[in-house]
Amino acid sequence: MAEPVSLEYKIEGNDYMVAGAASNNIKNTLKMLGIESDVCRRAAVVTYEAEMNLVIHAGGGILKALISEDKIELCTVDEGPGIPDIGKAMTEGYTTASDHAREMGFGAGMGLPNIKRNSDVFEIESTPGVGTQLKSTILFQK
Amino acid sequence: MNLKEIAEILDAEAVSGADLATVDIPNAYACDLMSDVLAFCPPGALLLTGLTNVQIVRTAQMLDLPAVVFVRGKKPLEETLALAKENGIPVLMTKLSLYETCGKLFAKGLEPGYAPTKEA
Ligand SMILES: Nc1ncnc2c1ncn2[C@@H]1O[C@H](COP(=O)(O)OP(=O)(O)OP(=O)(O)O)[C@@H](O)[C@H]1O
Ligand SMILES: [Mg+2]
DSSP, X not given: OOSOEEEEEEEETTOTTTTTHHHHHHHHHHHHTTOOHHHHHHHHHHHHHHHHHHHHHSSEEEEEEXXXXXXXXXXXXXXXXXXXXXXXXXXXXXXXXXXXXXXXXXXXXXXXXXXXXXXXXXXXXXXXXXEEEEEEEEESOO | OBHHHHHHHTTOEEEOSSXXXXXXXXXXXXXXXXXXXXXXXOTTOEEEESOOSHHHHHHHHHTTOSOEEEOTTOOOOHHHHHHHHHTXXXXXXXXXXXXXXXXXXXXXXXXXXXXXXXXX
């Protein structure tokens, strides 16, 4: 791959019908580029969990993927309510998901731990009232 | 086990463009929590679930799961079936409960597809 591939999607808040389409595009791009299947799978889990968090918790946001020769960087930026206590949010089982999100099968409080587990480098920054930024890097060779 | 045998065991209605007998199913995972599926469901597993919304198919698609079984006679949304069709993911619908669905397949020897991901 000579040039890095950059993808960017605007994700709508609370739209459960189209949610996941952007993550699927990213996954298909990785496959098309011939990226190893374990990496594709980890990237798929990270993007989909991050995209669903934008849909469920943030009123939407931006999802970006930068695929270069040796890694994929996935990030989300939103102007949602932010996370007051990141330590708590990172705890398995902690959730503030609405009843509606739960009915759809979300709100296990597992998304952020899943993202971290599948990342080689994981960063999250959040300011209540301003928004949240998440970045996950997955290396192709380890 | 292939998907045709599974459909027979579950007396399930199939919505699929594919020939069910050609879809090989090594194991299965049953869950209604999508993050749980994303964390623990191995590649290739059959997903058994009581939910029928579009995100179930999205989850299956993200993990390259071969097929989905909707239990308890719930009719999936048209959009759910449309997305499944678009992505070539066969869908089975059975009147059995999740417990009975799992029990029958387990009794016939279908393996559990539980595989924890790498530790953080
Ligand atoms: N982008 C975000 N904006 C605001 N709050 C967020 C955001 N992402 C996560 N959170 C907060 O962190 C909590 C934990 O997130 P996590 O993804 O781990 O679980 P969940 O989304 O609640 O459930 P699951 O991901 O299992 O469906 C959320 O319930 C929410 O309170
Ligand atoms: Mg989440």
